[in-house]
Amino acid sequence: MSQCCLQGFQWDGVPNGKESTLANNKAYTTGSNLDVAILVIPDLFGWTFTNERLLSDHYASEVDATVFMPDFFGGEVIPPEIISDHARLAAFDLTGWHARNAKEVRWPELLSCVQALRSQYKRVGVLGYCYGGWSSFRLGSKSHSPPLVDCISAAHPTWLTKEEMDDVGVPVQILAPEVDPAFTSELKKYANEVIPTKGMPYDYQFFPEVEHGFATRGNPGDEKERRAMVRGKNVQVAWMREWLHG
Template sequence: MSLSQCCATGFRWEGTPKGKETTLSSNKAYVTGTNKDAAVLIVHDIFGWTLTNARMLADHYAEEADVTVYLPDFFAGEIVAPDRLDPAYAGEPFDINAFIIRNNKDTRWPEISGCAKALKTEHGFKKVGAIGFCYGGWAVMKLGAKENGLVDCVSTGHPALMENADIDNIGCPVQFLAPEEDNTFTPEMKEYTLKTLPTLGIDFDYQYFTGLKHGFCTRGDVNDPKQKHGLERAKNAAVSWFREYLH
């Protein structure tokens, strides 16, 4: 399972994030929210921790779900230019494969798991959730795996790099935000997910977004009514998920 060019497309949102930059474990991070008991860890897509869209989503979760949200940098400072999201962008095509080699699972998992652990051990949060988009999908599934148990619930929108075993091993309440068209969360993977979840003895929420494509949760076009409705519905679904399992 790999990423595809659709992982490097979408739209930029206008707005000013409300949080601040800090560190979590040994990673730089954006933080927003004031709850001392409940936290959410975002594992970003390939556009990383500085993208305005991701930070604005973090602000929404913090305010609407009453949680403290951390959005760490999991790409060692590498930034995929947000200019790629501009309709007129005419630069070099993005080399997804080289990017994934640099940011492979074995390299990034220790940082991702370290940040999740730090929320409970160093920062004292009683409940921790995680949400991952695109690249972050495999990571949050692993955080919630039975053998790891690092978080109390997970949500993922258009997950990438996920394998059947990630579904088999999930051990906490899990939410999927699944667009109709997705080269990474394929029809086969969707079918496997829907077949397997009821056998695991955990709460799950599977939401399907007809007519929408990979990336809609974090890079949807707010000027297109269908995409705007989809990204708002996805945001509200995640908020309600966190309110349910982190309080």
Template structure:
């Protein structure tokens, strides 16, 4: 993973949800729809980052769903020393796919047992898990979305079996031009609805860590939120 995965801006706003548990994991929950749920699988900043909670609140209100979302201290965004000292490869070692996917699967299955329809969206590190939850012949979720994905393998893209949305910035060292090309060639062959939403001039992390004071970044992160809301409304209701 790249340094862009540990940089960004903390947003202003007061989340309206509450902390709860999902399976054996602490989580943030917002919204009160009894039929449709969205699981957010976060980047390295985790579900305590205010940005993630504010996005969850928007999804809950605007898409009429209930949203559930090693936690890294959000202050890292504003402290260059903490960013420098944060070891991304050590984080990956502690949170490898083999270690994390069983508990993510358990959480998704718990949601599926309690809601008629379940979607999942993954930001950065969380994207690979969403695509695995969406795998054909074993899908646990009804639709999927990923934003500036990291650590994707071609096999995870080729095996998607539910409607899927990609929110893709122009510049992204983690979602390389080669992976973008593979994705664009592969999605039309999967016989599923898909949306590939492209954000010129923006960079990795824009959808959850963009600078709200920069007009172009603000427009992009709002457009990404609106695109995800539309996707959830389309396939959860």
């Protein structure tokens, strides 16, 4: 991860869900479908970030699902105000954050939350942003038998490896901005060469002229970014509807 994972804009709006728990993790929950659930794995700003709570509300309503966005960062919350404070942004200790939230540290929590959903709901999807990119692929691995989830969607994934792409075993969608130091041109190329050979549905959505973080921290006052944000939300809704209700 790099500073791009902390840049962007805060959105206006009041989320309409509630705070609850999933497995042993606090979670933002919205929606009321008793059969279909979506796990949202947030970017660095975590489960309290208004932008991603507002997105979760959209998914609950437009997909017709119960949506859970847990705290996967041990209660640590990055103040969203840092987005517009260049001095605080530059001073933030990303290296320390990485160590506290490494894959091996958080994987048991990710796994237990999905297992809890799988035990309660008939269909389960995963939407991952940034940090949620690698973890959505890991949850959609073909090594899980039976599958833990029915489909995944990853927007501007971070820490995603070629090996994790090799191992995916459920319908997979990627939202890829043109400018992304985390999901590089090399990784984009690899995804589009390898994933189509895996024998499952694959949807690659390319977003020209926008940067890493556009789906959760884009500028609604910029027409180019606003259109990308809306399109991103719409294609994820369509993907989830297809595999969770189709």
